[in-house]
Amino acid sequence: MRAKIAALAVVTLVLQRVLGMPGMPAWFGYLILPMIWIVAASLGRKERHWPYEALLLGLAWDLLFGPVVGPGGIAWTAACLSLYGLASVVADRSPVAWAVFGVVGAVVVILVQRLAVMPLGLANSFSIGQLAWSAVLTGLWCGFVGTVLALDLGKHWRAYQVRKLR
Secondary structure (H helix, E strand, C coil): CHHHHHHHHHHHHHHHHHHCCCCCCHHHHHCCCCHHHHHHHHHHCCCCCHHHHHHHHHHHHHHHHCCCCCHHHHHHHHHHHHHHHHHHHCCCCCHHHHHHHHHHHHHHHHHHHHHHHHHHCCCCCCCHHHHHHHHHHHHHHHHHHHHHHHHCHHHHHHHHHHHHHC
């Protein structure tokens, strides 16, 4: 199962890279696709290993998008831990909760990464508008995935197959 999740995380990182290529609409770069793995871990899984997985995801993020390796690991781990704390007090696991967790995770990742690269002199320009767009688009993405999971299409497909065989 971990190998499947790791492969899907790599796919989302590659898709994130493709969305940021020249010629794509500028707003595609604001969407943080891998955030879904942090949100899913905080809302769904009970094991405690996922902060380490968030660290690995952040380091992979740095390899693909960052000027140095390290701040992404810090930012993604901070988002993971903050969402874990939020999940411990929020009982809701609906698609709306997935969207809200996506917004919170995006804000934490962006702000912590900016703070982590600031002492290195690598922080680029930053605006509240960019932060808002990224938070909204990432929240919509996480809400969409939460909706698809809530529909449980696999269960409905299996029930359809059983009815069809009768």
